[in-house]
Amino acid sequence: MTPMLELKTVRKEFGGLVAVNDVDLSVSEGEIFSLIGPNGAGKTTVFNLVTGLDVPTSGTITFSGRAIAGLKPHVLAQLGIARTFQNIRLFGNMSVLGNVLVGRHARLHAAYWKAVVRTRDEREEEKNAREKAREYLEFVGLRRRHQDLANNLPYGLQRRLEIARALASEPRLLLLDEPAAGTNPQEKAALAELMRAIRDRGITLFLIEHDMKVVMGISDRVAVLDYGEKIAEGVPEDVRNNRRVIEAYLGKGA
Amino acid sequence: MSSFIDALVALLHGPFGNHPFAVLAWQVLLAGAAYLMVRLVRGRVPRQATAPLRLAGKGASVVLRNRYALLLIGLLLPLVELLTGGYLLSVTYSIELYVLLAVGLNIVVGFTGLLDLGYVAFFAVGAYVYGLFASPQLYEITKQTTYFLVAQSALGPEPGFHISMLVLLPVAGAAAALFGVLIGIPTLRLRGDYLAIVTLGFGEITRIFANNLDQPINITNGPNGVINIDPITIGNYSFGSPQNHLGPFQIPPFLNYYYLVLLLILLTVFIVSRLEHSRVGRAWAAIREDETAAQVAGINTRNLKLLAYASGGFFGGMAGAIYAAGQHLIAPDSFQLFVSILVLCMVVAGGMGSIPGAVVGAIVIGALYFFTPQLLYLRILVFGALLVLLIIVRPQGFLPSAQRERELEETDEDPSLVAPAPGPAP
């Protein structure tokens, strides 16, 4: 099976600092793939490279066979890549529904002037977008709060809203950056459930997560980064018992 | 009116003589006393006593939020003013132009969150486009070229260009929009205060060029400005002529321009509010809230920022063209940084990102500015102080966009004012 997302000897340097050191990764269609590693290992940088927020210093990134390194974030969104952020980045002064509608932007095509005239196809598209947005809110369990300001949602629901916004662009690959951070055990379980449901919709999941219970429970495959280098990759069971991984997490001699 | 001004001057000047320190001491005393009074009154007055005041405020807000009420006021105001002699008409007309500018700037600053302190440049571009192509100004330059012969044969016997407003209004808007894009491109990466300084610089550069492009070739006629600009004419009806009559009533030129601008405001508000509630407006708001997240959500932030500059510029340019026609003359001095600042104050004081806010902000700040005593610097003195006071009392603006209003209300100490929010499923 050809991989959906493939990184080949990808390297990213900031000044003299090597954040990502010649990393190879491949995410297959339909799987849940997790990236783990200690803080500062370069995981979020990998996400930034895949979503176009950073450009790799060297190496290639392909998405469905197309080279994407250096493409702009909005182009990648149109190609079908969406993400959430580690420190939730919602549009705080917009409504919950508004946030999801912005997420839908990549799938709307009416010309700007049509918004002024309100042509029939523009109205149709907007109506459609609203319906879809409500659907995604329903899916993550936020339907009843669609009129609230995003800022006024409690933390756990903000995470869910961010996922709904990402889903609204109808991605084929969804990158979630520590979705379980700061949530309680029940919320974590519900989140794992949600992630499986997303996968069941045919969306490939690429995940950064610290919570081992979540990672080991739902991932098909796991890769481990340490100081920007990939030190292990495989099914959760193998990674869990990998010597280098244990060293990276607990220090040498553990 | 003049006795009021005298009283104000005397009050601010105080009884201790002319020395600046004597005046300062008095004014500090005065401010201290006023502050103490407010403190005393605030603690003592029961909530019920201020209820009528708050109710009046709410009522005003309702009226001002109602676009039909606003429109009715706009339609009838000049007629009322005519009954009282009509000398206020030119002021009302100026405020109207500011309304147009504020609605335009609101796209850039309020919707998209790009702090623009050089908005006057768009106004100037529009004014000069109309001024140059509807006056004898370009006669000297063009008469030596063959192009001139073509232009003259096409445009009639009068020297210079005299193109109709119907053509020049969209051209002026488009020129200003293009100018907005040109300013926008180098500033795409800048945020916040740095953007403010850069746009301020572009605004000043525009004015300096207008001031100096009388050499080596006389394009703008330098500091003297362009004169003899054509009034707007539709068919045989000249907007600038004092000879127009409606039955027995004489129609002053400002009245013509007033209703023209009112029409333009309606059109602008219509277009802008449609944009606001479309995917374009949502994308602008997303850029304002978090540019990176907006990019990742699929928004081409470069294009949408440029679109914001262009739209803001378009309406500013149209306002400029009308201004030039109404004044008959334009000079670089009319396009000082001060205009940009005034319009920005209107947008912020009205409530950023809200169209009714921009309209009401322009009316209130415009009225404050134009109706404070026209005594050389006293006007700026009072205006500056009022500006500080206003923004401290109501930092979110008079009519913040509905969502922000709701947000602010929810943190209000009185829970009974808040509608019960739909809670999560039990």
Add this chain to the structure above:
Amino acid sequence: MQRCLDLLTSGLTPEGILQQLINGVTLGSVYALIALGYSMVYGVLELINFAHGDVFMIGTFVVLGVTGQFGLTGRSSLALVIPVLLLAMIAAMALCAVLGFTIEKVAYRPLRRAPRLAPLISAIGVSFFLQAWIATYVSSRDHTLPNLLAGDIPLYGDVSLRYVQVLMLVSSVVMMVGLQQLVRRTSLGRGMRAVAQDREAAELMGVNMDRVISFTFIIGSALAGVAALLWMLNYSTNQSIGFIAGLKAFAAAVIGGIGNIPGAMLGGFLLGLAESLGAAYVSNVSCGIFSSAYEDVFAFAFLILMLVFRPSGIIRERVSQRA
């Protein structure tokens, strides 16, 4: 083409250039002192204190008032001039400090949690108020001091360094070094640096925000008072100089990397040089197309290029873009 060459060769003499360099550096030293006020406030509050230039302007009028009170003329003896100038400087520093402190309390502090643009509007209001106040109750004309410290040191050909210019350079450098020490060594200076780094963390660590902010305004404004004295030794004042001088000083602060004290100094010098060389030679270099009427265009163009291409200043390169 020949005309252009002539313009170039006739205008650009070594003496002329050296003189302009000297003028530029002295002008820049004043910009640098004003720039510190912008830089410090921006570092702590992320606010462009639009009223800072006007505080400086008020300072120039205080200097005028004090020297006028003692009836200084160009022929007064140094024994009178020096104490009076010192007194004027102290008075300007004190008044500017009080003014800066008051402005922060009245116009900015109530808005600390307000939307981001609110303090900017408030600052603009204060700026209008101060200008109009001077114009209404003091004067709306241009004023200069008599030439108090006549005499110069001949350098090369016709070029000389005036005593006044030496004084300006020396005092501004002294002030800057003093400020640097203050920020480095005192606990309030530490507080300022902490707040500039991360406001919330600093507050959690027990830094008294209000005190640090007041202190920042007081120091910045007092330096504007010093700048006011130096300015008056060589240039004229009126109620509106604060705005344009302030803008240039802000540009200097940005060029040097905002929040960076030696940077502000370097930025001030660079801007002063650019301005005096530009004004003197624009016409020669551009083949007579641009007259010195375009002086401000070049100042703004320089500022714009700087902000667009080097927003973190010329000294320090920021490692990663702030998200």
